[in-house]
Amino acid sequence: MEDTLQRFFLEIAYDGTGYHGWQVQDNAVSVQQKLNEALHQILRYPIETIGAGRTDTGVHARQLFVHLDIPKGRIQDESRFLHSLNSLLPPDIAANRIFSVDNEAHARFDATERAYEYHIHFRKNPFLIHKSWQLRELPDVAIMNNAATFLIGTQDFACFSKSHTQVYTNICTVTQAYWQKTDNGLVFHITANRFLRNMVRAIVGTLLDIGLQKKTPESIMDIISSMDRSKAGFSVPAHGLYLTKIVYPYIDTAF
Structure with missing residues (x-):
C-alpha cells in the first residue's frame, strides 16, 4: 500500500478561539478533528494528519503545516481541491496551499x-x-x-x-x-x-x-x-x- 500513497504538505491557518487546541482529543473539538473530517469527506479515504506542532486551547495559527498520505492520483487539480476543502472547513479554519513532497518528509521533525x-x-x-x-x-x-x-x-x-x-x-x-x-x-x-x-x-x-x-x-x-x-x-x-x-x-x- 505504501507504494501507492503520495505524501502532501498542507498549509493551514486558523482562529483558535473555538477549539481545544490543535490535536484531536476525546470529548473536545479540535482543529485537527475538523480538518481530518473535511479531508476524509473529500478524499473518501481515512486521513491522519501530522502537524508541525501543537497549539493549546485558544491559541491561533497564521501558518501551520501538516502532512498527510493519500492514494496517488486523488488530487488532480490542487486549486480545485483547496476550493473544495475550504468549502467544507468551518469559517475559522483556512487551507491555503497543498503540494506534494518526498514520502520521507515530516511536518514536525523536519521543521528547523x-x-x-x-x-x-x-x-x-x-x-x-x-x-x-x-x-x-x-x-x-x-x-x-x-x-x-x-x-x-x-x-x-x-x-x-x-x-x-x-x-x-x-x-x-x-x-x-x-x-x-x-x-x-x-x-x-x-x-x-x-x-x-x-x-x-x-x-x-x-x-x-x-x-x-x-x-x-x-x-x-x-x-x-x-x-x-x-x-x-x-x-x-x-x-x-x-x-x-x-x-x-x-x-x-x-x-
Missing part, C-alpha cells in the same frame, strides 16, 4: 524554525476580543528588550515549560526575541528551533514582570539557570498568542 507572536493592547477594544490580551499597566519596553537578549542562544528552558511534560529534552535554540510597539499596543516576537509547552506564554509573563519592575532584567539569567518553573513569571492568557511561521530546509514557506 518556528516563530510566534504575542499581542497586547492597552485600551478596551471590542475588535480585539479573543485576539489580543488587554494589559492595564504600561511596561517599560526598553527594559523588556534588554531582558529578552538573555533568551538568545541554546539553553535549557525548563523554567518556562509546563510542569510534568514528557519531552526528550528542554534544550531549545532561540534566535530572535524582541518587543515591538504597534498602533494597538505591543507585540512580542520569538523564533526558535523548537518550543516547550507553554514556553512562550511563560516567557511573556516573565518579561512583563521585568517591564513592570517586579524583577530586574538580569534576573532572567538566574531564572533560566534554576530550571524551576516556580521562579519564572505567570503564564499570560492563550488568546494573545499566534504561531506565525514554520521553516523547512526544502520548501519555500513564505506565502
Whole structure:
C-alpha cells in the first residue's frame, strides 16, 4: 500500500478561539478533528494528519503545516481541491496551499524554525476580543528588550515549560526575541528551533514582570539557570498568542 500513497504538505491557518487546541482529543473539538473530517469527506479515504506542532486551547495559527498520505492520483487539480476543502472547513479554519513532497518528509521533525507572536493592547477594544490580551499597566519596553537578549542562544528552558511534560529534552535554540510597539499596543516576537509547552506564554509573563519592575532584567539569567518553573513569571492568557511561521530546509514557506 505504501507504494501507492503520495505524501502532501498542507498549509493551514486558523482562529483558535473555538477549539481545544490543535490535536484531536476525546470529548473536545479540535482543529485537527475538523480538518481530518473535511479531508476524509473529500478524499473518501481515512486521513491522519501530522502537524508541525501543537497549539493549546485558544491559541491561533497564521501558518501551520501538516502532512498527510493519500492514494496517488486523488488530487488532480490542487486549486480545485483547496476550493473544495475550504468549502467544507468551518469559517475559522483556512487551507491555503497543498503540494506534494518526498514520502520521507515530516511536518514536525523536519521543521528547523518556528516563530510566534504575542499581542497586547492597552485600551478596551471590542475588535480585539479573543485576539489580543488587554494589559492595564504600561511596561517599560526598553527594559523588556534588554531582558529578552538573555533568551538568545541554546539553553535549557525548563523554567518556562509546563510542569510534568514528557519531552526528550528542554534544550531549545532561540534566535530572535524582541518587543515591538504597534498602533494597538505591543507585540512580542520569538523564533526558535523548537518550543516547550507553554514556553512562550511563560516567557511573556516573565518579561512583563521585568517591564513592570517586579524583577530586574538580569534576573532572567538566574531564572533560566534554576530550571524551576516556580521562579519564572505567570503564564499570560492563550488568546494573545499566534504561531506565525514554520521553516523547512526544502520548501519555500513564505506565502
